[in-house]
Amino acid sequence: MKTHLILCLLLTAKLSAIPVFIGTGRNGDAKGIYRADFDPATGKLTDPKLAAEYASPGFLAQHPEKPVLLSIGAPKTPFPDGTSSVAAFAIGKDFSLTFLGEASAAGKGACHLAIDATGKTVAVANYGDGKISTIRLDENGVPKETVSVIVNTGSGPNPQRQEGPHAHGVYFDKANRHLFVPDLGLDKVLVYPFDANASKLGEALEPLGAAPGAGPRHMAFTPDEKHAYVINELDNTILAASYQNGSFRPIGVSKTLPADFTGRNTTAEIEVSADEKHVYASNRGHDSLAVFSRDAATGTLTFVQHAPCGGRTPRHFKISPCGKWLLCGHQDSNTLSILPRDPATGKLGEPAQTISTPSPICILFAR
Numbered sequence: 001m002k003t004h005l006i007l008c009l010l011l012t013a014k015l016s017a018i019p020v021f022i023g024t025g026r027n028g029d030a031k032g033i034y035r036a037d038f039d040p041a042t043g044k045l046t047d048p049k050l051a052a053e054y055a056s057p058g059f060l061a062q063h064p065e066k067p068v069l070l071s072i073g074a075p076k077t078p079f080p081d082g083t084s085s086v087a088a089f090a091i092g093k094d095f096s097l098t099f100l101g102e103a104s105a106a107g108k109g110a111c112h113l114a115i116d117a118t119g120k121t122v123a124v125a126n127y128g129d130g131k132i133s134t135i136r137l138d139e140n141g142v143p144k145e146t147v148s149v150i151v152n153t154g155s156g157p158n159p160q161r162q163e164g165p166h167a168h169g170v171y172f173d174k175a176n177r178h179l180f181v182p183d184l185g186l187d188k189v190l191v192y193p194f195d196a197n198a199s200k201l202g203e204a205l206e207p208l209g210a211a212p213g214a215g216p217r218h219m220a221f222t223p224d225e226k227h228a229y230v231i232n233e234l235d236n237t238i239l240a241a242s243y244q245n246g247s248f249r250p251i252g253v254s255k256t257l258p259a260d261f262t263g264r265n266t267t268a269e270i271e272v273s274a275d276e277k278h279v280y281a282s283n284r285g286h287d288s289l290a291v292f293s294r295d296a297a298t299g300t301l302t303f304v305q306h307a308p309c310g311g312r313t314p315r316h317f318k319i320s321p322c323g324k325w326l327l328c329g330h331q332d333s334n335t336l337s338i339l340p341r342d343p344a345t346g347k348l349g350e351p352a353q354t355i356s357t358p359s360p361i362c363i364l365f366a367r
Contacts (some may be wrong), residue, residue, distance in 0.1 A: 007311055012079070017037035018321065019095040020035065020038050020327070022035070022188060022360050022362065023058050023330065024361060026156065027358070027360045030358035031053050031278075032052050032055070032057055033050075034099070036048040040325070043338050044352075045336065045353060048355070051088055051251075054071060054073050054076075056072075057087070059071070059110060059308060059362045060364045062363050063141045068100070068141035070086060071086070072087075076102065085104060086135060091366070100142045104146065105146075105169050106149045107128065107132075107167075109129065110127070111125055111169075112125040112168060112169045112170055113170060116172070117176040119138050122135050122143055122295045125167035127168055128185065130185060132148075132149070132179075133148060154186045156185055161184065164185050164220055166185035167236075177189060177246070178246045179191075182208060185215075187210045189277060196366070201238075205246055208228075208241055210230065213234055213235055214234060214235045217232065218230075218231050218254050219231070220279070222276045229241075231256075231268070233268070236266070236283065237253050238255050238281055240253070240299050241299075251299050254295065257310055261286055263286045265283050265285030267281055268284050268292075269314070269316050270313050273319060276294065279294055282307075282328055284313045287312055287330075288306045291304040291307060291346050304345070304346055305346075307349075308351075309341065311328070311333040312332040312333035313330075314327055314329070316329050318364070318365060320365065322342075324340065325352075327363050330360065336363070
């Protein structure tokens with residue numbers, strides 16, 4: 001806790017604002033990647049301005065070493081095979097964005113990406129056809145040749161959403177030796193060995209299985225990587241698991257909705273606080289953020305709160321670097337809300353500010 005307070009004080013003292021990049025979807029009048037400035041002292045966010053035109057830049061990732069932002073999306077010039085794209089943008093000293101280049105995502109309906117620790121590989125989850133790909137980045141951080149393409153088979157019990165594989169997220173471990181892929185269609189978190197030197201994925205290891213029809217979407221590790229939490233989109237649950245060297249052991253399942261809720265809902269995002277004490281999940285339909293406290297020894301979760309998110313369909317959210325605020329993007333109301341967060345209890349307050357921004361589906365604090 002002391003570390004977080006010190007970080008917050010340093011950020012407040014040294015920065016008048018933290019740049020925030022916003023990836024967008026197809027709803028509303030979205031034209032690309034937007035940028036706003038966040039004041040950690042007041043929790044205020046400036047009105048987002050278009051930083052780079054690009055079609056459907058839904059998810060963003062910043063290069064670990066270079067001033068480069070990567071995005072999934074739709075290519076400027078369609079690829080002959082109809083695949084999605086991965087694009088690179090140079091980040092200027094004023095945090096402006098300049099398009100550098102793009103490459104095929106090697107699959108259709110790209111929805112998530114992650115850059116490995118060396119900054120030489122980007123992994124992509126393609127929801128449309130379920131393909132998982134790794135793409136080599138050049139010395140400037142621009143995606144070039146495809147190295148691995150994993151094609152899975154199978155289905156789940158939900159005929160509308162699980163007729164086949166639907167890779168929905170990609171995550172490297174800190175050791176840079178494994179890639180984890182929640183697959184909504186297969187009810188599994190897939191595990192692959194990763195060769196960072198070659199940017200290549202190996203044969204699949206034992207996956208973490210979810211309940212039939214659960215629909216794993218995204219996941220979040222604790223900073224020490226002893227535990228992982230998987231948000232299941234279709235049955236509105238969180239699967240907790242212990243983790244060690246590529247292997248998972250299920251711990252338990254927590255519901256994200258109130259017991260008396262009878263409406264339609266799907267979950268979206270999950271995040272573990274930097275101090276490892278709390279876990280947050282978003283409910284689309286109930287339009288809330290579910291807050292849980294976490295037992296550091298066992299990894300089990302205890303419900304704390306359902307906080308109104310401030311808009312419709314909270315697709316993505318992010319806790320501010322100092323831990324005092326949570327920014328939540330609402331895909332269907334085209335708004336973004338800033339909620340105060342109590343680092344001690346994990347509880348969220350009423351939105352302190354809600355601003356208009358087209359179809360926000362990814363929030364990234366720039367470094």
